[in-house]
Amino acid sequence: MLFHALGLGLLSALVQTGSAANIFVSHYTGVVYTLTLTGSTLTQNSTVTLGGQPSWMTFNSTDRTLYVADETGSGSASVWSVAAATNGGLKQSGKASAPLGAVANVQYGGGNYLASAHYQTSIISTHKLPLSGSALQTFSLTMSARGPNSRQDAPHPHETIVDPTEQFILAPDLGADLIRIYRIDASTGKLIACTPYTDTPGTGPRHATFWGKNVLYVGNELANSVHAFTVSYPDGGCLTLTKFQTITTMPGGKAAPSGTKVGEVRVKDNSLYASNRRDLSFSPNDSMAAFSLDTSGTMTFQAITTSGGTYPRTFQINKAGDMVVIGDQTTANVVVVKRDVATGALGPQIASMRIGVAGHAENDDGLSAVLWDE
Numbered sequence: 001m002l003f004h005a006l007g008l009g010l011l012s013a014l015v016q017t018g019s020a021a022n023i024f025v026s027h028y029t030g031v032v033y034t035l036t037l038t039g040s041t042l043t044q045n046s047t048v049t050l051g052g053q054p055s056w057m058t059f060n061s062t063d064r065t066l067y068v069a070d071e072t073g074s075g076s077a078s079v080w081s082v083a084a085a086t087n088g089g090l091k092q093s094g095k096a097s098a099p100l101g102a103v104a105n106v107q108y109g110g111g112n113y114l115a116s117a118h119y120q121t122s123i124i125s126t127h128k129l130p131l132s133g134s135a136l137q138t139f140s141l142t143m144s145a146r147g148p149n150s151r152q153d154a155p156h157p158h159e160t161i162v163d164p165t166e167q168f169i170l171a172p173d174l175g176a177d178l179i180r181i182y183r184i185d186a187s188t189g190k191l192i193a194c195t196p197y198t199d200t201p202g203t204g205p206r207h208a209t210f211w212g213k214n215v216l217y218v219g220n221e222l223a224n225s226v227h228a229f230t231v232s233y234p235d236g237g238c239l240t241l242t243k244f245q246t247i248t249t250m251p252g253g254k255a256a257p258s259g260t261k262v263g264e265v266r267v268k269d270n271s272l273y274a275s276n277r278r279d280l281s282f283s284p285n286d287s288m289a290a291f292s293l294d295t296s297g298t299m300t301f302q303a304i305t306t307s308g309g310t311y312p313r314t315f316q317i318n319k320a321g322d323m324v325v326i327g328d329q330t331t332a333n334v335v336v337v338k339r340d341v342a343t344g345a346l347g348p349q350i351a352s353m354r355i356g357v358a359g360h361a362e363n364d365d366g367l368s369a370v371l372w373d374e
């Protein structure tokens with residue numbers, strides 16, 4: 001009898017872990033949500049109100065902490081940490097003051113520091129963790145001349161990422177057409193600027209992702225393309241990049257429709273994805289572009305599929321590789337699509353849920369970011 005009850009308990013625990021997954025969502029109205037996906041149903045699990053304009057999240061699954069960037073553009077801005085309980089509960093656990101206009105962050109230095117990109121104020125900042133007080137460092141970025149695109153009036157760093165050796169931070173700078181490179185001082189957590197990679201004028205690099213140690217992909221918001229780079233680590237020197245391929249995010253190598261702005265890029269196994277914001281390829285919805293990667297990392301365009309809403313600002317593939325969560329900013333809906341583990345193909349849609357108030361095209365409102373809780 002006792003054995004029987006234990007057996008049933010174990011079985012039901014297995015069924016639950018196999019079928020439910022949680023998703024974190026940030027909304028520009030100042031709220032972070034946990035959603036639960038059960039089969040093909042999304043439900044709201046819990047929320048925490050941070051205030052400001054949450055624009056991006058980084059999740060550390062070891063200590064279950066979310067680091068939330070604040071895009072607030074006037075007055076004062078913060079960076080928050082949120083403790084995410086295994087039961088879905090969210091609670092603010094820390095806060096520091098930060099430069100205005102943050103759009104991304106990343107944890108580095110054995111979990112002891114956070115580096116953030118501030119688009120509006122042309123700043124890269126670092127904070128010591130846990131968060132309190134103010135920034136450890138702020139780099140005010142400069143550029144020698146305006147770029148060809150009207151948005152290239154000043155440096156506009158859009159993301160901070162750590163390389164796989166954890167010795168460098170890279171920051172695509174949309175305004176300056178640079179991939180900024182910093183060496184991490186392991187003893188102080190401080191960043192030391194290296195020579196940046198200079199890209200073609202008008203490229204507008206926004207997001208980047210490593211594929212192994214020696215390949216980097218960068219999604220370009222202004223040129224609506226993806227660049228592939230070989231990454232080298234000279235002995236005792238700074239990381240260097242060598243571009244080896246450029247590809248557009250549209251079928252047949254076509255240029256994206258005017259008004260399109262490539263969003264995030266992500267890799268999984270031998271697949272690469274980029275989100276096309278405002279391409280309206282599946283009108284009124286936008287699209288996700290998928291590429292296959294050969295053993296050297298060379299990209300081949302595969303397909304575009306619907307993003308299930310407009311302005312897919314962020315997306316993430318789950319660890320199992322069988323689902324992708326997409327955050328459509330303007331329509332403020334979270335979409336989960338199936339991913340074919342063998343081919344990398346996306347679709348069909350599994351679930352969609354509207355979160356909070358919808359945004360307005362081209363505004364910093366609506367839904368900002370999505371991440372799997374794993």
Ligand SMILES: *[C@@H]1O[C@H](CO)[C@@H](O)[C@H](O)[C@H]1NC(C)=O
Pocket residue numbers: 020021022036043044045086087088
């Ligand atoms: C919240 O998520 C946890 C963890 O997956 C789950 O056990 C719980 O049932 C969820 N609660 C709601 C209200 O969805």
Ligand SMILES: *[C@@H]1O[C@H](CO)[C@@H](O)[C@H](O)[C@H]1NC(C)=O
Pocket residue numbers: 060061062063107108109110111112
């Ligand atoms: C996540 O947190 C753990 C525990 O604090 C830390 O050891 C680890 O380095 C962190 N991970 C990252 C990627 O910073």
Ligand SMILES: *[C@@H]1O[C@H](CO)[C@@H](O)[C@H](O)[C@H]1NC(C)=O
Pocket residue numbers: 282283284285306307308309333335352
């Ligand atoms: C657009 O997205 C919505 C919500 O996900 C979906 O119901 C609709 O079928 C989509 N339409 C197209 C043409 O992709």
